[in-house]
Amino acid sequence: MQTKNPQRPVSFKVKAPMELLPFVMQSLSGVSRNRAKAILSGGGVSVDRRRETRHDFMLRVGQNVEICTRKKGVELRNRFVKIVYEDRHIVVIEKNPGILSMATSHHAYCVKTVLDNYFHLSHQKCSAHVVHRLDRDTSGLMIYAKTISAEQTLEHNWHEIVTDRRYVALVSGRMEQQEGCVESWLKDNKAFFTYSSPVDNGGKYAVTRYRVVRSSPLYSLVELRLETGRKNQIRVHMQDLGHPVCGDVKYGNGDNPAGRLALHAFRLHFYHPVTGELMKFETPVPSSFIRVFDR
Numbered sequence: 001m002q003t004k005n006p007q008r009p010v011s012f013k014v015k016a017p018m019e020l021l022p023f024v025m026q027s028l029s030g031v032s033r034n035r036a037k038a039i040l041s042g043g044g045v046s047v048d049r050r051r052e053t054r055h056d057f058m059l060r061v062g063q064n065v066e067i068c069t070r071k072k073g074v075e076l077r078n079r080f081v082k083i084v085y086e087d088r089h090i091v092v093i094e095k096n097p098g099i100l101s102m103a104t105s106h107h108a109y110c111v112k113t114v115l116d117n118y119f120h121l122s123h124q125k126c127s128a129h130v131v132h133r134l135d136r137d138t139s140g141l142m143i144y145a146k147t148i149s150a151e152q153t154l155e156h157n158w159h160e161i162v163t164d165r166r167y168v169a170l171v172s173g174r175m176e177q178q179e180g181c182v183e184s185w186l187k188d189n190k191a192f193f194t195y196s197s198p199v200d201n202g203g204k205y206a207v208t209r210y211r212v213v214r215s216s217p218l219y220s221l222v223e224l225r226l227e228t229g230r231k232n233q234i235r236v237h238m239q240d241l242g243h244p245v246c247g248d249v250k251y252g253n254g255d256n257p258a259g260r261l262a263l264h265a266f267r268l269h270f271y272h273p274v275t276g277e278l279m280k281f282e283t284p285v286p287s288s289f290i291r292v293f294d295r
């Protein structure tokens with residue numbers, strides 16, 4: 001048993017399936033239920049290096065739980081951005097819909113400015129470097145580099161570093177095939193509308209693989225894996241199949257049962273740009289995507 005130093009996280013190995021709150025209480029023998037809840041809500045618990053705050057999160061045998069009982073100085077509290085992992089080189093965040101990944105000429109508020117402000121308040125001498133993007137109304141996992149070196153490594157070796165990047169989408173109608181692949185060339189016109197062509201139109205070649213997870217006569221929940229990362233790729237390819245992403249005001253059909261663009265980047269696996277360690281992050285499917293099947 002490791003000595004419990006309140007200044008450093010203590011690691012525990014899960015030996016039997018258990019919810020996270022009782023596991024914390026059991027591991028920190030003598031700690032009260034309220035204190036365990038405070039540690040969780042304060043971001044003091046990580047499961048396999050991913051911060052976890054849900055009391056009822058179900059642990060699996062073999063997982064590693066780190067518990068830090070000290071109060072943290074500055075925490076990021078923002079309705080658009082949640083930090084799920086951070087070290088000296090990178091930060092992995094979960095983005096909510098409604099915020100840009102980086103600033104444009106018309107909109108200054110974005111994930112980068114949120115992170116830069118957090119770094120400033122927490123006295124970190126760094127800034128957030130954008131290495132990939134999600135559309136404003138798409139939610140999910142993203143990496144930002146905290147150093148120029150990490151940024152360059154990620155940008156120059158993106159396809160070798162990222163081993164698995166997947167999305168989930170709620171689309172209109174029942175898909176005809178349970179799985180398949182869409183290939184086309186994507187090109188923007190002067191109005192920034194992306195057109196898809198089965199033959200080379202001077203645009204960029206794009207490949208999207210899909211698998212139906214759940215379906216009803218009205219909707220399908222689809223898992224998507226990109227072999228290329230083109231602008232609006234998923235949204236345009238789902239339109240090509242005749243099953244546009246729900247809530248898509250640009251490429252959709254007006255169907256919006258989730259009250260938002262129903263596209264979420266739920267999985268991100270990559271090799272750490274500095275240590276080379278394989279990092280794995282996943283987030284749950286948004287509940288608004290699931291509720292349409294329970295109606």
